[in-house]
Amino acid sequence: DVKVTQSSRYLVKRTGEKVFLECVQDMDHENMFWYRQDPGLGLRLIYFSYDVKMKEKGDIPEGYSVSREKKERFSLILESASTNQTSMYLCASSLTSGRYTQYFGPGTRLTVL
Amino acid sequence: DQQVKQNSPSLSVQEGRISILNCDYTNSMFDYFLWYKKYPAEGPTFLISISSIKDKNEDGRFTVFLNKSAKHLSLHIVPSQPGDSAVYFCAASLYNNNDMRFGAGTRLTVKP
Numbered sequence: 001d002v003k004v005t006q007s008s009r010y011l012v013k014r015t016g017e018k019v020f021l022e023c024v025q026d027m028d029h030e031n032m033f034w035y036r037q038d039p040g041l042g043l044r045l046i047y048f049s050y051d052v053k054m055k056e057k058g059d060i061p062e063g064y065s066v067s068r069e070k071k072e073r074f075s076l077i078l079e080s081a082s083t084n085q086t087s088m089y090l091c092a093s094s095l096t097s098g099r100y101t102q103y104f105g106p107g108t109r110l111t112v113l
Numbered sequence: 114d115q116q117v118k119q120n121s122p123s124l125s126v127q128e129g130r131i132s133i134l135n136c137d138y139t140n141s142m143f144d145y146f147l148w149y150k151k152y153p154a155e156g157p158t159f160l161i162s163i164s165s166i167k168d169k170n171e172d173g174r175f176t177v178f179l180n181k182s183a184k185h186l187s188l189h190i191v192p193s194q195p196g197d198s199a200v201y202f203c204a205a206s207l208y209n210n211n212d213m214r215f216g217a218g219t220r221l222t223v224k225p
Contacts, residue, residue, distance in 0.1 A: 004156070042115075042119075042202060043204075043215040090156055090157070101162065102159075102213060107156050
């Protein structure tokens with residue numbers, strides 16, 4: 001069964017803190033993605049990775065960075081958290097070729113105070 | 114620039130009736146379309162997809178229709194059940210492209 005897990009379901013951090021969100025998939029997928037979901041805006045792509053150590057910016061990369069040291073793990077880093085980064089963060093993975101489906105993790109609800 | 118739009122933030126229907134969720138897109142190069150369903154506190158789950166070479170795809174109670182000339186797709190749920198109550202996202206992508214665009218979502222409520 002397809003599985004994408006995220007390290008925390010709920011997280012509360014303070015402004016200026018460095019925040020790490022972890023995502024692990026067990027499907028041997030090449031592609032991994034980080035989105036944020038905000039009311040009225042849907043899912044917006046922050047970063048994606050198509051291979052180990054490879055990354056591409058999405059629509060809203062400012063204030064974020066990512067790390068992919070192993071195929072199954074993709075980390076999202078908020079270098080200095082700000083209140084406007086309060087959101088639901090969703091990780092997804094997919095195969096790399098053809099008509100693929102993205103499989104999502106349960107999400108991390110991050111609140112920055 | 115939102116390339117995929119779901120103009121109805123919410124929809125309420127009676128159990129047993131048809132639910133119709135709509136989605137419009139602006140990029141005529143999109144050739145693969147998907148619907149995802151999301152329950153509270155869970156990630157989106159894939160529901161049904163359609164490629165641009167088709168105009169209809171069915172899977173049980175769910176049917177997706179694609180009108181390429183109007184750049185419009187719709188999801189029909191017949192009959193609607195209370196368990197279908199969720200947020201539905203439509204998404205579009207190019208073949209072999211990592212860039213999938215999502216709409217803002219429509220919250221469906223099916224009343225018993």
